[in-house]
Amino acid sequence: MPPQHRFRHFLGGVITLAVCGSQARVEAASPAQTGNPISRIARVFDPQLVKVEDRVSWLDSRVSTYAQHYEFPLKTGLGYRGARATQGGPDPTVTLDLGKEVPVDSIYLVPAQREFFEDSGIFPKRFTLELSKREDFGQRTILYTSGSAARPPADCTPVYFHAKDTARYVRLSIQEGHNKGTTDVFGLSEFVVISNGEPVSFGTKVSTVGGLDVPGMWFPEALTDGRMPLGIWHNKPLMGLDPGDAVLTSSAEETTTWSITLDTPAKIDRIQLFPYQVNRSLETSVFPEELAISVDCGTGENPESVFHWDNPVTGSSQMTPMVVPLQGKNAKVIHITAKQPWVMGDRKIHALSEIEVWSGGKNLARNLPITREHAGQNVQITSLTDGNSSEKEIMSVGVWLNQLYERGRIERELGSLRPIHHQLASRSELNATWGSAVILGLTFLIPVFIVAAA
Numbered sequence: 137m138p139p140q141h142r143f144r145h146f147l148g149g150v151i152t153l154a155v156c157g158s159q160a161r162v163e164a165a166s167p168a169q170t171g172n173p174i175s176r177i178a179r180v181f182d183p184q185l186v187k188v189e190d191r192v193s194w195l196d197s198r199v200s201t202y203a204q205h206y207e208f209p210l211k212t213g214l215g216y217r218g219a220r221a222t223q224g225g226p227d228p229t230v231t232l233d234l235g236k237e238v239p240v241d242s243i244y245l246v247p248a249q250r251e252f253f254e255d256s257g258i259f260p261k262r263f264t265l266e267l268s269k270r271e272d273f274g275q276r277t278i279l280y281t282s283g284s285a286a287r288p289p290a291d292c293t294p295v296y297f298h299a300k301d302t303a304r305y306v307r308l309s310i311q312e313g314h315n316k317g318t319t320d321v322f323g324l325s326e327f328v329v330i331s332n333g334e335p336v337s338f339g340t341k342v343s344t345v346g347g348l349d350v351p352g353m354w355f356p357e358a359l360t361d362g363r364m365p366l367g368i369w370h371n372k373p374l375m376g377l378d379p380g381d382a383v384l385t386s387s388a389e390e391t392t393t394w395s396i397t398l399d400t401p402a403k404i405d406r407i408q409l410f411p412y413q414v415n416r417s418l419e420t421s422v423f424p425e426e427l428a429i430s431v432d433c434g435t436g437e438n439p440e441s442v443f444h445w446d447n448p449v450t451g452s453s454q455m456t457p458m459v460v461p462l463q464g465k466n467a468k469v470i471h472i473t474a475k476q477p478w479v480m481g482d483r484k485i486h487a488l489s490e491i492e493v494w495s496g497g498k499n500l501a502r503n504l505p506i507t508r509e510h511a512g513q514n515v516q517i518t519s520l521t522d523g524n525s526s527e528k529e530i531m532s533v534g535v536w537l538n539q540l541y542e543r544g545r546i547e548r549e550l551g552s553l554r555p556i557h558h559q560l561a562s563r564s565e566l567n568a569t570w571g572s573a574v575i576l577g578l579t580f581l582i583p584v585f586i587v588a589a590a
C-alpha cells in the first residue's frame with residue numbers, strides 16, 4: 137500500500153475513534169457535569185448555556201433551604217366549601233372578622249386537599265380579595281382581582297397575596313368556581329391572615345354566603361382553625377433531638393398533666409400543641425385521645441377550664457399542630473391534661489412534642505421548664521419547650537407558608553428550565569467535542585504525516 141493510502145486509512149481510523157469517543161462522552165455528560173474538559177470548553181463558547189445553568193443552580197440551592205412540601209389528608213374538619221346558590225345569584229363570599237384593625241402583611245389561601253392524585257381540586261378560578269375597616273365594606277381596598285382569564289388550578293401549595301394595609305375585615309368573593317352539578321363550587325382548607333409576621337386569623341369569626349356545609353367535615357370555622365393538609369410546620373430534620381415527652385400508662389383512668397408557669401401573668405392569644413411522632417417510618421404523630429387545658433392567673437390552685445378536645449376519629453394520627461385560640465385570656469399558670477391515652481397494641485401513651493404559648497407575637501413558653509405530673513410523681517421536662525418536634529425545628533406558620541409558596545414557585549420555574557438546560561448543554565457539548573476532535577486529531581497527526589511522507 138502506498139504511504140499516502142496508509143496515511144488516509146490511519147486518519148480515517150483516528151477520526152472514527154474521536155467521533156465514537158465524543159458520542160460516548162455526550163451521552164454520559166449530564167448538564168450539571170461541568171468538570172470534564174469538553175463541558176468546560178462548551179461553556180466558554182456558549183454564554184446562553186452558562187446563563188441558564190447559573191439560574192438552575194441558584195434556584196436549586198435556594199429551594200433546598202425551604203420547607204418540604206407534603207400532603208397529609210385531614211380526616212375531619214377538611215375546610216370550607218361554597219357555591220353560587222342559583223344561576224345568576226350573588227357571588228359566594230367568605231368574610232373574616234379579625235376582631236380589631238390590624239396591619240395586614242400577607243394573606244394565604246390554602247387549597248382544600250385533593251381527593252385523588254390527579255384531582256385538579258376546587259380552588260376558585262376567578263375571585264376578588266378585599267380588605268376593609270368597615271363591616272359593610274363601604275370603603276375598601278381591592279387586594280387582588282382575577283382578570284377574565286381563569287386562574288390555573290392549584291395543587292395543595294398555599295397561594296400568597298402581598299398586602300400593605302390596615303383592616304379588620306377580609307373578604308373573598310368568588311366570580312367563578314367549578315361546575316360540578318352545582319354552579320361555581322369552590323373550596324379551601326385555610327384562610328390565613330398574617331400581621332407583623334404573626335397569624336391573626338386563627339379562631340376568628342367567619343361569615344359566608346353560599347355555604348355547602350357538611351357537619352364535622354366542611355364548615356366555615358375550619359378555615360381559621362390552623363389545620364391544613366400540609367403536615368406539621370417544620371423545616372429540615374435535625375438528628376439527635378429529643379422527640380418530646382411520652383408517658384406510658386397502665387389504665388385508661390390515669391391522667392398526665394403538664395404545667396407551665398409564666399414569669400408574669402399575660403394575655404394569651406393562643407396555645408399551640410404539637411403532636412408526638414410515635415413512628416418515623418409510618419408518619420404517625422399523635423395527641424392523647426382526650427385532652428383539656430385550664431389556666432390560672434395566680435398560683436395554679438384554681439384553674440379555669442378553657443379547652444377540651446376528643447379525637448373525633450379514635451386512634452387517628454394528627455399530622456397538623458393543634459391551635460387553641462384564647463382571645464387574650466389572662467393567665468400565669470397553664471395546665472395541659474391528657475385524659476385518655478393514644479393506644480397502639482398494648483401500648484397506651486400520653487404524649488406531646490411541643491407546647492407554645494403565644495402572647496403579643498411572642499412564644500412565652502419557649503425554654504421555660506415544664507412540670508409533668510403523672511401517677512403521683514412530679515418531673516421537670518425541657519423537651520416540650522425547646523422549639524423542636526419530631527426531630528425537626530418548628531417554624532412560625534407565616535414563614536412556613538411563605539417557604540411552601542416560594543418552593544412551589546421555584547419548582548415551577550425549574551420544571552420549565554430543566555428541559556431547555558438539558559437541550560442547550562447537549563447541543564453545546566456536541567459542538568465542542570467535534571471542534572476538539574478536529575484540533576486534537578490534526579495536532580496529533582503532524583509527526584505521523586512527516587514519517588509517512590519520508
Ligand SMILES: [Ca+2]
Nearest residue numbers: 325326358363
Ligand atoms: Ca383548616
